[in-house]
Amino acid sequence: MSENTFLLDGEAIPFVPGQTVMQAAKAAGKYIPHLCWHPEFKPHGSCKLCTVKANGRFVSSCTMEAAAGVTIENRTPELDDKRRTLLQLLFVEGNHFCPSCEKSGNCLLQATAYDLGMMSPHFDHFFPDRPVDASHPDILLDFNRCILCSLCVQASEQADKKNVFVMGGRGMRGRRIIINSESGKLGDTDFAASDRAASICPVGVILKKRVGFAVPIGERKYDQAPASVVEVTK
Ligand code: SF4
Ligand code: FES
Numbered sequence: 001m002s003e004n005t006f007l008l009d010g011e012a013i014p015f016v017p018g019q020t021v022m023q024a025a026k027a028a029g030k031y032i033p034h035l036c037w038h039p040e041f042k043p044h045g046s047c048k049l050c051t052v053k054a055n056g057r058f059v060s061s062c063t064m065e066a067a068a069g070v071t072i073e074n075r076t077p078e079l080d081d082k083r084r085t086l087l088q089l090l091f092v093e094g095n096h097f098c099p100s101c102e103k104s105g106n107c108l109l110q111a112t113a114y115d116l117g118m119m120s121p122h123f124d125h126f127f128p129d130r131p132v133d134a135s136h137p138d139i140l141l142d143f144n145r146c147i148l149c150s151l152c153v154q155a156s157e158q159a160d161k162k163n164v165f166v167m168g169g170r171g172m173r174g175r176r177i178i179i180n181s182e183s184g185k186l187g188d189t190d191f192a193a194s195d196r197a198a199s200i201c202p203v204g205v206i207l208k209k210r211v212g213f214a215v216p217i218g219e220r221k222y223d224q225a226p227a228s229v230v231e232v233t234k
Contacts (some may be wrong), residue, residue, distance in 0.1 A: 003068055004016070004017065004066075004068055005068065005069075006021070006024070006066055006067065006068065006069065006070040006071070006072055007070070007071045007072060008021075008025055008028075008030055008072045008074055009030075009072070009073065009074050009075055009076075011030070013025060013028045013030065013066075014028065015027075015066035017066075018065070019065070019066050020043060020061065020062060020063060020064060020065055020066060021052065021054070021061040021062075021064045021065075021066050021072060022034065022037055022043070022050060022061045022062040023039075023066075024066045025061065025074070025232075026039070026231075026232050029232050029233075030074070030232065031075075031227075031228040031229075031231055031232050032050050032052065032061050032062075032074055033049050033050060033080075033083050033112055033115070033116060033227070033228075034047070034049055034050040034061075034062060034231070035047040035049050035090075035108060035109065035112065035147060035149055035202060036049075036062075036147075036149035036150060036151065037050060037062040038151055038154075038200065038202075039234075040155075040159070040196075041151065041154040041155070041158065042154070043060075043062035043063045044063070044150060044154075045060040045062055045063040046148070046149065046150060047086070047090075047147070047149060048060060048086060049083050049086055049087070049112070050062045051079065051082065051083075052064075052072050052073060052074045052079065053072065053073040053076075053079065054070050054071070054072050055070055055071055061074070080116055080117075083116055084113075084116050084117070084118045085122075087109070087112060087113050087116065087118050088118060088120075088121050088122045088123055089123065090109060090147050091109075091113070091118075091121045092121050092122075092123045092124065092125045092126055093126055093128070093172070094126075094128065094130070094144055094145055094146060094147065095125075095127065095128065095130065095144035095145070096109070096110075096144070096145055096203075097144075098110055101145070101204045102204055102207055102212045102213060103145070103203060103204030103207070104204075104217055104220070105215075105217050105218070105219075105220030105221065105222055105223045106215075106220045106221050106222065107202065107203050107204055107222070108202035108203065108222075108227060108231075109145075109147060109202065109203045110203075110222070111221075111222035111226065111227035111230070112227045114222070114226065114227070115226045115227040115228050126173075128144075128173065130142075130143040130144045130146070130176075131143055132144070133179065133185055133186050133187075135183075135185040135186055135187030135188070136185075136186040136187045136189075136191060136209075137187070137209070138192075138193040138208060138209055138210075139186060139191065139193055139198060139206060139207065139208060139209060140207045140208075140209055141179075141186055141205055141206060141207075142204060142205055142207065143176065143177065143205060145203045145204045145205050146176070146177055146203070146205045147202070147203055148167070148175060148176075148177070149202060150167055151200045151201065151202065152164075152165040152177065152197045152200055152201055152205075152206060153165045153166060153167055153177070154200075155195070155196040155197035155200040156191075156195065156196075156197040159195075159196035159197070160195045160196055160197055162189070162190060162191065162195065162197075163180050164179065164180055164186070164189045164190075164191045164195075164197060165177050165178070165179065165180065165197065166178045166179075166180050177205075193208055
């Protein structure tokens, strides 16, 4: 193995010092399942879907810096099984009605579940009571689908410099995205449909009004190719 490479499922992956395992894998066209990681933003390691085994130890590949000679296990039956369980937990924790969701076919959660062969939710549904915020003239927020990935928080803060979204609350049922306005409504912020945060949500929370189903189901991003292909080529 040459100096700046590590082994990913038995294959030598080159890396530039400072790159994470996720970044190097993506650059080499290798898919590591992920939800909260986005190439434009600093990784924060919250969803754990990208967990791999590095020299036998579980670690988030989106936050682990690549190091020479490390042996990484990624798409093993053991790890994909744990990932399916994480996905099942996400599906029952929110209210995900894929057949009627505008984001169907463009949703990373749905596409990842297809890709990893998740066949059922397995666990009992929580059916949480989550609000819909239609107060903004151009944007609808449907928190039923939120997976708490924090990408809207990062995009609004770092790309838009607005801090419209904030992660708040505690615990499995209390943690949620809060809108940073006195009323707690999006319509009372300076959020704009052209903001980076308006198009960052990997699921179907942040939706543009009046453009629903503009691209028909069957012709959408993950209808064309599975997440394992789209996510290494985008
Ligand atoms: S609203 Fe979307 S982008 Fe924001 S935390 Fe929830 S799932 Fe992530
Ligand atoms: S993608 Fe690494 S923890 Fe979410």
